[in-house]
C-alpha cells in the first residue's frame with residue numbers, strides 16, 4: 175500500500191494545519207479512496223514518475239468564513255479527523271459548490287458508510303488462515319508416557335489437542351471414565367499451560383502431579399498412554415506466520431496391536447492432514 179508523503183498532499187487552503195496523525199487515520203480508514211466515488215486517490219507510479227496523490231483532505235465544515243458549511247464545527251477541532259473527508263478533486267469541488275445538497279450531516283453519513291465499506295472489503299481480502307504441516311510427515315512418533323512430566327511436555331504450549339479415548343465397545347464403564355478423565359485433565363492443563371509456566375516451578379509441579387495421579391490410575395488398570403507432538407506453521411490473517419504445535423495423546427490397552435515396538439512401547443500414528451479453516 176502506498177501512503178502519501180506530506181509534500182504530496184494537495185490542500186485546498188494554505189492555512190490548513192492537519193496533524194500527521196489525523197491525516198494518516200483519514201487515509202487509512204478511507205482505503206486511499208474517494209468517499210463519494212471510491213476512486214483510488216493514489217495514481218500508480220509510471221516508468222519515469224513516482225506515485226501521484228490525486229485526493230484532497232476536504233473539510234466537512236469549512237475552517238474559514240465564507241466557506242461551505244462554515245460554523246458547523248467548533249474552530250478548535252475544525253482540522254481534526256472528525257471534520258475531514260477524503261475526496262477526489264472532482265467530488266471535492268462538487269461538495270463545496272453544492273452545500274445545500276451536501277450538508278454536514280450528509281457528508282458525515284457518506285464518510286461513515288465509506289469507511290465501513292473499506293473495513294468490510296479489506297476484511298474479505300485478508301488471506302485465509304491455514305495450518306501448514308510438513309506433508310511428508312503426517313505420521314508422528316508416539317512415545318510411552320511414564321510420568322506426569324512426560325505428559326506435561328506433550329501438552330505444554332500446544333495449540334491443538336488430538337485426544338484418542340479408549341474404544342467404547344465392550345469396555346468397562348469405570349475404565350472409560352478413567353480414560354476420559356485423564357484426557358480431559360490433560361487438555362485443561364494444556365490450555366492453561368503458558369499461564370501455569372508463568373506462575374513458576376511450583377505451579378508446573380502441581381500440574382505434573384495432577385497428571386501423574388490420572389496416569390497412574392490408568393496404568394493400574396493395565397492401560398498405557400502414548401503421546402506425541404507435531405509442529406507446523408499458521409499462515410494468513412493479519413499477522414506474520416507463527417509456529418503451531420499439535421499435541422496427541424492416545425489411551426490404549428497394553429496389548430493394542432498398533433503398538434509396533436513392544437520393547438519400548440512406541441508406534442507410528444497417523445496425524446491429521448494439513449488443513450485449513
Ligand SMILES: [Zn+2]
Nearest residue numbers: 208211262265
Ligand atoms: Zn470522487
